Amino acid sequence: MPEDSSSPHPPTRDIPLSSRHRWRAYWVAVSVAALTILDLTKVNVALPSIEAALNAGPTELQLVVSGYILTFGLVLVPAGRLGDLRSRRVLFLVGLSLFLVTSLVCALAPNTAVLLIARLLQGVAAGIQMPQVLGLVQQLFQGKERGRAFGLFGATIGIATALGPTLGGLLIAVGGPTDGWRLIFWINIPLVAIVIALAAWLLPSTRTKSHRALDLDPIGVVLFGATIVALMWPFLFTTGSPDDDPRRWWLLVVSAVLAAGFVFWERRYAQRGRMPLMPFSIFSLASYRNGVLISTAYFSAVPAMFLLGTLYLQGGLGLEPVFAGMVTIGFAVASAWSSWIGGNLVTRLGRPLVVAGIVGVLAAAGALALVALVTPPEWTPWAMAGVMVVGGFAGGLVISPNQTLTLADIPVSSGGVAGSVGQLGQRIGTAVGTAIALALFYATVYREQGERDPLVVFHDAYAYGMIAVGVFLGLALIVGVADLAGRARNGSQTP
Secondary structure, X not given: OOOOOOOOOOOOOOOOOOHHHHHHHHHHHHHHHHHHHHHHHOOHHHHHHHHHHHOOOHHHHHHHHHHHHHXXXXXXXXXXXXXXXXXXXXXXXXXXXXXXXXXXXHHHOOOHHHHHHHHHHHHHHHHHHHHHHHHHHHHHOOHHHHHHHHHHHHHHHHHHHHHHHHHHHHHHHHHOOOOHHHHHHHOHHHHHHHHHHHHHHHOOOOOOOOOOOOOOOHHHHHHHHHHHHHHHHHHHOOOOOOOOOHHHHHHHHHHHHHHHHHHHHHHHHHHOOOOOOOOHHHHHOHHHHHHHHHHHHHHHHHHHXXXXXXXXXXXXXXXXXXHHHHOOHHHHHHHXXXXXXXXXXXXXXXXXXXXXXXXXXXXXXXXXXXXXXXXXXXXXXXXXXXXXHHHHHHHHHHHHHHHHHHHOOOOHHHHHHHHHHHHHHHHHHHHHHHHHHHHHHHHHHHHHOOOOOHHHHHHHHHHHHHHHXXXXXXXXXXXXXXXXXXXXXXXXXXX
16 A cells, blocks of 8 residues: 555655565564563463462462553553654663663562553563564565564464463572562563663664654643543453452443544544644544454453463463473464465465464364363363364464455554554453453352362363353454455455
8 A cells, every 4th residue: 555645654764674684674673573472371370470479369379470461451552652753762772771670670579569550561671672562573574474474473472371381480490489480580681681782783764854843742642541441450460369349330421422522633633734633534444443353352361361271270280380380381382383374375375264263273272161161071171172282373374464454455654553553452452352251260269169179160160261261262253254345346466
């Protein structure tokens, strides 16, 4: 799609790089994304150790994970917009530097208050980095090469997502049950330091030349931030416990009001010739709109599926964290392989490839629930690991091909903000899906505990939680099929 000359976004300068230099820069950017996602998943298995070491309560433990997600989501769109308007390379270095410092503070945290503040700032650092990855890929590659790049990106993210719990469990096993959690943050220090050096050396200068003053739409930023906090807050503080405060759901009404105010302000801001925080014109593109909806629904399901499996294997079957985490390794390996395959096929097959992948993941989710119910406990982890391989292969056909199709018609000058909106959808989806699945899981445990055999209780809790996973995957499938039907009606020749 050609650049719109009437757009308030200044045109982005092409990057005249050799193929070798572009791919080197690409792998630096993707390694940044992998570090960001790893820190989202590997901390989950450390919560019992943090509780024991710092005497943390349930709310504080929830915030260690959910606080990172919240600030991650808050910063995504403003950081993506800033990267589009100015220098993605500078924002990479700023985000990485902050990530290094906050990882050090987390590793040395003497109490939960320091740990929580550091985790919130670490989420800010992650939110600064991630939009620049997608924006840079948009700038570096075109056509089939872009599909291949997003395929490898999806493979890397799939591996980071699925291996996070395993890596966390291994580090806790090495460091011990009390202080092993600190190694989860210590390992970031050398890794991030290496990536900072590579980023300073290999990332191209992407500074946009513009004679206009930098317009960051401060009122839009505040309205957007308040909307996201109000939307995510009740889900992030849902645990399934009878002590959950039901009044928190009123924040969804507040979020809806703030969202309406945000849309009104952004439209007025654009009408005055200014550059709004979010260019709503991108949502008029069916490929983008449907792609964001699919990724949001998909990420509402899959992280919850991983977490439910870990809870069932540890709580119901008594597996150690490291072994419970290893059940997802097959998902990581298979999704890495199929992401590369999907990235190469997406320009030829288009959306049907994504729909087929969603069907496969939905079938795998049903098989996981069935396996937990019918297999002997000593065989359950092995059977679940086998199903995870199938689900991983299907999942790889969803993430990277959908990412390619979602951004296919987006102008390069809006690549960062468009990618960050998609990432925001994933973070919101993760928060909502995990909260609902955990609420169903723990509500069942609270309701049946003491009345039935513990293994049966965890069977039931896992089954109820997986219902939510199936519903979200079903929603992704509905959007995918609707997108196919729309393209058929319009006679679209685009994949």
